Amino acid sequence: MPPSAPVVRFSVDTPLPSGRIRVAASENGVLWAAFHEDDTVLLPEGLDLADISADRRAAMVAERYADYFAGRRRGLELPIDWSLTSGLQRRVLQCLYGTVGYGETVTYGELAERCGAFDAEAARGPAARIVGTLMGTTPIAILIPAHRVVAADGLGGFGAGPDALPTKRWLLTLEGSLAPTLDWDGPDPA
DNA sequence: AGGCAATCTAATG
DNA sequence: CATTAGATTGCCT
Numbered sequence: 001m002p003p004s005a006p007v008v009r010f011s012v013d014t015p016l017p018s019g020r021i022r023v024a025a026s027e028n029g030v031l032w033a034a035f036h037e038d039d040t041v042l043l044p045e046g047l048d049l050a051d052i053s054a055d056r057r058a059a060m061v062a063e064r065y066a067d068y069f070a071g072r073r074r075g076l077e078l079p080i081d082w083s084l085t086s087g088l089q090r091r092v093l094q095c096l097y098g099t100v101g102y103g104e105t106v107t108y109g110e111l112a113e114r115c116g117a118f119d120a121e122a123a124r125g126p127a128a129r130i131v132g133t134l135m136g137t138t139p140i141a142i143l144i145p146a147h148r149v150v151a152a153d154g155l156g157g158f159g160a161g162p163d164a165l166p167t168k169r170w171l172l173t174l175e176g177s178l179a180p181t182l183d184w185d186g187p188d189p190a
Numbered sequence: 191a192g193g194c195a196a197t198c199t200a201a202t203g
Numbered sequence: 204c205a206t207t208a209g210a211t212t213g214c215c216t
Contacts, residue, residue, distance in 0.1 A: 088198075108211055118197075125212045126196040132210040133199070149210080157210030168210090194215080202207080 007031060009043070010053040012062045015069050015186060016170055018163040021141055024049070025057045029079030033141040035159060035167060044084065065142075071174065071187030074102040076143050084139040091117050092134050093144050100148050103175045103190060107152045108132050132157065147171040 009024045016035070024032040024043055032043050052058065060078070067073035085093055095115035100106050112118055112127035135146040136159065147168045150156045158168035172178040176190040 109213095112211095122197055125214090127198085128211040129196085129209075130198050130211085133208095134210090136210050137200085146210080151210080152212065155210095159210075164210095192216090194213105196212095199209095200207100203205090 006048045006050050008050050008052045008055045008057055010051070010055070010058040010062075012065050014065065016163075017166040018161075021065075023058070023061055025055075025061060026081045026083070028081040028083075030061060030140055030143055031081040032084060032139045033143060034139075035141055035164070036161065068142075069174070069186070071190065074175075074190065078143060080140065080143060088117055088130075089134050089137065091115060092131060093138060096146070096149065097144050100145055103177060105148045105150050105172070105177050107150055108135075108156065109152060111149055128152075142171065148175075148177070 007024050007026045009022070011020045011022050013020045018035040022032075022034050022036075022043070023030065024047075034043070064073065064076045064078055068076055080097070082090055082094070092111065092115050095117075096106075096111060099114060100111075106114070108128035108131045109123070109125070112131045113120075113123040118127040118130075131149070135149050136157070138144050138146045147158065150172075155165070155168065158164045169178060170186065173180050173184060173189055174186050180186075180189060
């Protein structure tokens with residue numbers, strides 16, 4: 001179900017290894033945010049798009065992200081437009097958004113169990129893989145904290161490309177879930 | 191330490 | 204429509 005109102009599209013600078021992110025916002029909230037223009041999660045065609053970087057919405061989103069990356073803010077607190085999600089994906093992403101806060105992490109398996117979207121039998125194992133796939137198709141980077149979902153025995157994956165995993169590390173370091181490395185260039189982690 | 195099966199969705203022919 | 208390939212996991216040798 002595409003949103004009916006016009007959507008503004010713009011980019012936001014970040015200190016992430018992957019560089020700036022691309023964002024799209026409807027009148028209801030942030031609709032889409034990706035690390036790359038050619039990210040595996042692409043902005044769907046057919047939307048009524050206006051490429052406006054000076055829009056009020058763009059300014060607010062950019063400011064919130066800037067505060068977050070600088071360590072001045074622990075939650076983005078931006079409204080979300082869930083239009084691009086549905087079914088199981090929406091259920092799991094909303095569960096993630098509602099239950100895993102700044103500085104916390106869950107494993108793929110735990111999230112599967114917690115969301116109650118799978119029978120107890122499946123949630124114990126195989127469902128974790130599906131959760132991973134679902135995370136990979138998150139339409140809204142960072143605001144929906146897919147980076148806080150990790151493997152039972154390590155970091156897990158993150159998108160595609162050489163910058164993807166370093167980006168996940170960067171975010172988890174910022175939030176204090178990982179110890180900073182010697183080349184850490186962000187603010188003092190919480 | 192390494193192999194295997196189980197679960198769902200979207201992309202592909 | 205059938206097949207495939209995933210951001211996994213726990214159990215088995």
